[in-house]
Amino acid sequence: MALRNAVMAALLEGEASGYDLAKGFDASVANFWMATPQQLYRELERMEAEGLVAARVVEQERRPNKRLFSLTEAGLAAVRDYVAEPPARPTAIRDELLVKVQCADVGDPEAVRAAITGRREWSAAKLARYERTRERLLDGRTEDEYFAHAERIGPYLTLLRGMSFERENLRWCELALRRLERRAAAR
Template sequence: MALRNALMAALLQGEASGYDLAKEFDASVANFWMASPQQLYRELERMEGDGLITARVVEQERRPNKRLFSLTEAGHEAVRAYVSEPPAKPTAIRDELMVKVQCADVGDIDAVRAAVAERSEWATAKLERYERLRQRLLDGRTEDEYFAEAESIGPYLTLLRGIAFERENIRWGEIALRRLEERAAARKA
């Protein structure tokens, strides 16, 4: 999947500035696609050049002017074409922490434990952000009411996947920390 597909998916929600898109990526799309603000702006320029999006300048007092991006008809067509394509194979996990965990028995087990604990803290913080976003999306409604009433359900479905992913990261971290602590204690005994 290309960054442009994720950007077009975000722009389906409506016109947005590069700054807004970066915030949205951090708040919602980050559970399945990561990109730096610099990557976003470079891709937005390419997409504009390819005719997939258009930008309009909004003049602001006391602040720099901002550009608001929206999908063109060609952009909407590109989204429809992308959605119609069969999905690629699932992404393989490439996680340096997993390599360190794999080597824990021959390395500094305390350093590995610290890395797992840090990852668990990150997962907990992300889960808290995702849960706040979930509550904002639901806006007092039940999930069933949301699915029946919402104009777009895709963002909520991807958010649910992000929530499940971070919950599993936390669960795995608890198991890994317990077992690494047991191994460290056995080494000292």
């Protein structure tokens, strides 16, 4: 998947500046796609040159003017075309932590436990952010009410997947830490 597809998905929420996209990427598509602000700005420039997004300048007092981007009709058509394509094979896991865990028996076990503990804390914080986003999206409604009445349900469905992913990370971290501690105690 190209970054442009994730940018277009984020712009379905409405007009946004590059800064807003970079900041909001964390809340909208970061559970399935990561990008640096520099990557986002470069992609927005390419997309504008290709007619997929349009930008308008908003003048600001005491701050630099900002450009707000929105999808054009060509951009919406590109989203429709992208959605119609069959997805590629699922991404393979490429996680440096798992390589370190694979080497736990010959490396520093305390360093491996610390790395897993760090991942556990990261996942817990990310899950807490996702929970706040979920509450904001639901806005006092039940999930059934949300699915029945929300204008768009895709962001909520992807959020649920991100939450499941982080819950599984937490479950695995707890399991791995218990096993490593038991093994260390038995030696």
